[in-house]
Amino acid sequence: MLGTVAAVLALAACANAGSNPVGYTVASPSSVNLVARGAYKGSLSTLQVDGAYTSEAPPFLLQLEGTRYEMGYDYGLLFGIQGKAVFESLLKSILGDSTLAPLEQGALELFLDWQWNDYMASELPEQYHEELRGATAGGAAAGVPGVEVGTLLTRGLVLANLPGSLEDLVYVLEDEAAHPNATSTPSYQALLGAVRSLGEASVAQFARRLVTKGWQPLSCSMIGFWGNRTADGRVYTGRNLDWLANTGINAYKVVTVFRPNDATAHATLGFGGLIGALAGMSAEGITVHEANLEEKPESFRGFPWMLRLRYIMENADDLTSALKLWNSTKNTVGFNHGIGSAKDAKFVVLETNAARSAVFTDMDPREAAATYTDHYNVTQQIGFPLPNAVWRTNNPFDPGMRANFLWSQGPHTNSQERYQIIHDSIVDIERTGARATADDIINVTAVVGQKGDNYYTCGPLPHEGSNVLSVAFDPKSQVIYSAWEANSGDNWVPAACSTFVKLDMSQWF
Ligand SMILES: *[C@@H]1O[C@H](CO)[C@@H](O)[C@H](O)[C@H]1NC(C)=O
Ligand SMILES: *[C@@H]1O[C@H](CO)[C@@H](O)[C@H](O)[C@H]1NC(C)=O
């Protein structure tokens, strides 16, 4: 009798798995294996996840604790080598392996250093400069060859802050020409030398050369729902990073836990070489998100967004304090950002350009009224807000933002298609009459990750798409579900088709 019940239950479990057309799995780590201890309170471990990420290193767990310098030092010591490997892998995939690639790489690095030293560094709060100094010292102690780890990390911050279409860097350069700090500094002179040795007459000419390197426009998406959509009204949030796929950086997947002695503990999900947050959650239940939004004006005279998201996690405990901090710091290039809060049980999105932020939550009248008129004068609705949910892909709904938007908008864009998919997925859950659970935020997030032609199935290898990171958050329970791209070459698998690793962060906060 018991046997029959077990068989029926097993069948039900299979049927359940079968109804997940996307094909991802969800698994908890079976063990946490210490790799090394830092010089201070930091440590590096791997997260063993049975049956997942088998052809590469398992996700790392990097824990940092103490003063800013101590956290930075242990970062450089424990993960500087991996950070450098990520950078080499990325640049090789961007620049190819022509004979000029090493010269191009050198010039690109000097370009990133110039932008950091002369512009981006100026708005960065001192505590992060201190982390970077620590990282350089820790990296030197680890013998990271050829580069200071602090510099490596600032290159990662600038790279992540570039516009989604590299052509649009021209607006950043125009902003800098209007606020010159550009032509006499040592960073600029070093860059100019490198650019000339490549046979280019100017930095602008070099930027044009980079644009031809097949840098595809980037995308991304973010989602939050709450209130009567979920079992106890809690907020669930999610985010996809659709970026440069299959570059080999997935060998350095990492969950970084920061426990600063002067701020709230928080965690980021991503890859080596990134000291900021692509996505993250704090011990106070704040979640942070990002998606591209190609939007004028653009500037690098602001707070590099990956560290700004950590700053919010470190210092906010609800939406009001998060938005207050947001408003008191400066935007850079156009991005959509998202902030979730367990205390408020709510999610907001911020459409930004260098000049301002437009804050949205559910049922915003600007979104409800948004229409697009094509060149045949046909007008169609493009905004479909829902109660107790808000989400974004890569287009804005604020009228002022729309007027300055640099990419196509309208019903036939990929951004609109994914916006619609999220809408429909949320409505699908509502139609079942059930209150959403963590399984549902994982599913909605996984569905909309860029995985090639069909969002609803992963299909057979080889996969296409650009989904390198897919993360769902249950901040009330302090749980993160994080999936990374897996494998390489023709065996590459988008994050949303891979394994979401269930991370109970309460054990590490
Ligand atoms: C200009 O660049 C120098 C370093 O090259 C830097 O110290 C200074 O803060 C920069 N000024 C601004 C306004 O960014
Ligand atoms: C859920 O809440 C929204 C507004 O907060 C309301 O419009 C809607 O009717 C509610 N749905 C149910 C099923 O109670």
Ligand SMILES: *[C@@H]1O[C@H](CO)[C@@H](O)[C@H](O)[C@H]1NC(C)=O
């Ligand atoms: C932050 O700025 C936005 C946009 O200007 C505004 O809507 C919001 O009320 C501000 N919030 C706080 C807490 O300052």
Ligand SMILES: *[C@@H]1O[C@H](CO)[C@@H](O)[C@H](O)[C@H]1NC(C)=O
């Ligand atoms: C569209 O409408 C505008 C203003 O109403 C008009 O000037 C224009 O000729 C129309 N274009 C087409 C293709 O009908």
Ligand SMILES: *[C@@H]1O[C@H](CO)[C@@H](O)[C@H](O)[C@H]1NC(C)=O
């Ligand atoms: C995931 O979402 C898709 C699209 O809404 C739906 O068809 C599918 O049944 C969902 N799967 C699970 C396991 O919830």
